Amino acid sequence: MKPKPIKQFSPDTTLQSKKMSIETPLGKIESDSGNHYLDVASIIFVIGVMYIGKRIIGRYFDGK
DSSP, X not given: OOOOOOOOOOOOOSOOOOOEEEEETTEEEEEOSSOXXXXXXXXXXXXXXXXXXXXXXXXXXXOO
C-alpha cells in the first residue's frame, strides 16, 4: 500500500492589482501602482510644497 501524496499549497501566480484611494472634500485620489510607500510619499511631498508655498505667499500679503 502506497502512502497518499501530500497536497502542496500552490500560491496564485496571477498578478493582482493593488489599489489605494484617498477621499478629500475637494476630490478623490486613486492609485494602483502597487507601491503604496511611493504613493504616500508623493502625497506628503505635494502637501508640504503647498504648505510652504502658502507660508511664502502669506508673508508677502500679510507683511510679516
